[in-house]
Structures are given as C-alpha cells and as structure tokens.
Amino acid sequence: MSADGKDKPELPTEAELAEMDRDELATLGMKLDGVELVEYPDPWPVKGTRAEKRAERAVALWFAIAALSGLAFLVAFLWWPWKYVAPNESGYFAYSLYTPVLGFTLGLSIVAVGVGVMMYTKKFVPHEVAVQERHDGGSSELDKKTIVAQLSHSGTNSTIARRSMIKRAAGAGVGVVGLAATVFPIAGLVRNPHAKADGKDGVWHTGWKSENGERVFLRRNTGNPHDVVLVKPGDLDAGSMETVFPFRKSEEHDQHALSQALKRGDNPVMLIRLRTEDARKVVKHEGQEDFNYGDFYAYTKICSHLGCPTSLYEQRTNRILCPCHQSQFDALEYAKPIFGPATRKLAQLPIAVDEETGYFYARSDFIEAVGPAFWERKS
Ligand code: FES
Secondary structure, eight states: OOTTSOOOOOOOOHHHHHHOOHHHHHHHHHHHTTEEEEEOOOSOSSTTOHHHHHHHHHHHHHHHHHHHHHHHHHHHHHHSOOSOOOTTSTTHHHHHTHHHHHHHHHHHHHHHHHHHHHHHHHHHSOOOEEEEOOOOSOOOHHHHHHHHHHHHHHHHHTTGGGOHHHHHHHHHHHHHHHHHHHHHHHHHHHSOTTTTTTSTTSTTOOTTOOSTTOOEEEEEOOSOTTOOEEOOGGGSOTTEEEEEEEEOGGGTTOHHHHHHHHHOTTOOEEEEEOOHHHHTTOBOOTTOTTSSBTTEEEEESBOTTTOOBOOEEETTTTEEEOTTTOOEEETTBTTEEEESSOOSOOOBOOEEEOTTTOOEEESSSOSSOOSSOOTTOOO
C-alpha cells in the first residue's frame, strides 16, 4: 500500500527484471503506471484473410503514390521548362504549367503520406481502451525501461514488423518526400546561377548590359510590347518620373525580344527629372559622379530590401517609396535608404543622351547587382 492509499504492484528484484521478456515488462510497466488495459482488440484476429491483404495493399498504394509524386516533384523542379515564354510562343503551355505541376506533385506526395499513415493506424493498430491514474514527478529508471518495452510491444502488436510491403512502400514514400524537401537547398547547386555570370542573364547583370558594344536606349512602356517609343530629355517635366526599359536597335523587329525587355524582372528603371532647385542639393555617390545627365537620374526600380517595385516618387520631398514594407530612399542622395527595412541604396544606371538622335541611352549596365541580397553579394 502506498502513501496515497493505493495498491502498488510488487516490484521485481533486479534478477527477476533481467529475466523478464518484453511482454512481461510491458505489462509490468502498465501496472506501475497505474494503467488498466480495458480493451485491446486485435483488428485482424484471423490472420492472412483477403480483407487483411486488401487493407495492406491499400496502405501500400498510398505510400507508393507518395513516392511517385515526390519523385515527379523532384524531376519537375529540376528539369521542367521554367523560363518565361510569351503567351503566343511555342512552349508557353509547358511553361505555364510549371508552378501548378510543382504544387500538385508536392501536395499530393504530402497528402499521400498522411493518408497512408492514417489508414495504417486505422486498419492495423489495435484500438485499445486504457485507463491511467496520473502522478507527479519525474520517471525512475524502472519506468524508463518499462516504457521502452511498452512502445516496442505496441510496435509489435501493430504488426508492422511482418508487413514488409507496407514497410517498403512507407520507406519509399516518406523517403522520397523527405528527399523532395531537400531539393530546395540542393537545386541551387544543380542550377548554377553563375553559369552565365558574364552574360546579361547572370545574377550580376540586367537587360541593360550591352552585348557587342551596341547602345541600349531607354524605352517607355506604352502598353503595346511591340510599340517602341524612346525617351528624350524634353519628354519629362521637372519633378516627374517615368519607368523605362532597355531597347536595342538590333531587336527592333524581334517581337519576342521587345516583349521580353518589358517583362524581365530586373529591367525596370525609374528615370527621374529633379526640379532644378533640388538638383543643386544633390549628393553623389563616390565613383558615380557622372552617372546622371543634368537633372536626370536613373535608379533601378527593384527595391534593395526584398525586390518589390519602388514605384512611388514623391516630388516635394524627393523620396522614392517602396509600398511593400515602406522603405524610403532619398533621390537627392544617390537613392540611399532613409527609412524602413532596406539597408542598401538603389543601384544607379549611368545615362547619357545620344548625340545623333537626342534619345537617352545607358552608358553601361548597373555597376552593382540590383535587388535584394544574395550570398555572394558584398555590398
Ligand atoms: S521590398 Fe521594398 S521595403 Fe521591402
């Protein structure tokens, strides 16, 4: 009899404990924990029936679905055509399916693992009814040893040990889904972002990079991707801003290139014409003293915080605002951040005016990466 007036089972000696098998230890553990097993029905009292085999196959099928869809996700993530294709071009249909395919395959694999586990629990784990009296305090060595035996006992009673089809299917399903989760960090190593580091598609460059020394002009977006309208100084009033995109004469009749130039994520640039009285207060960044053309300054539209478009230029204060997390940049001081979470200035595009045509062009690409930070970025 214990201090609280309840009967305690007699404790075995060490020698007796060493000789007890797993079932006896499990039973003892339950008694010591004050657990009374009211019901412990075997879900399949007659072994090897067709119903049991059918249930086993159903569980295995779900894990197999998880494995296949996890594998399909891996393949799609790595090799599905993901590069932008315009709606009227061949390959658009496959490109447009990229995100849905990723979502469907990964979602299905996770759901299938969940359904497989639920079905197994429902069909094969005995639905026991047990009553336990709770107690305070930590567990003794004896309790720890017996609980391990109890868990092992439950594992055996769930018959998982002899269900090799389910074990293999579950191993494959959970394993492949786990593998699919590792694809996110690993894929960056498979698709080397620096493979074309020197091309205009490399992470250090934008569509403003001039190939073969050809001039890249500033173009406005009229809403028609095939309509080319270049920008000259007289087009902007003092204190105004216009979003511009790159244009090369060699692409004049290339509908795909014309439309791509308006869509590429790191292409948009804000061309700002400061008011003359404000332009006198400008503080330029070291090494970028000649990036402007008179009162005209061109900054990337891609926020240095998380890459949203910094679409708002406030003429009175000369602040550039990013609506995503309210970062603000000072257009009079090389677009350095003055409020909000952004910590880097907006990259400035060096511009000039073509002597022959009078249109703006970019003297070079940005001299630093645009947008948010990435591993190799130092500034
Ligand atoms: S993306 Fe611009 S403030 Fe966050």
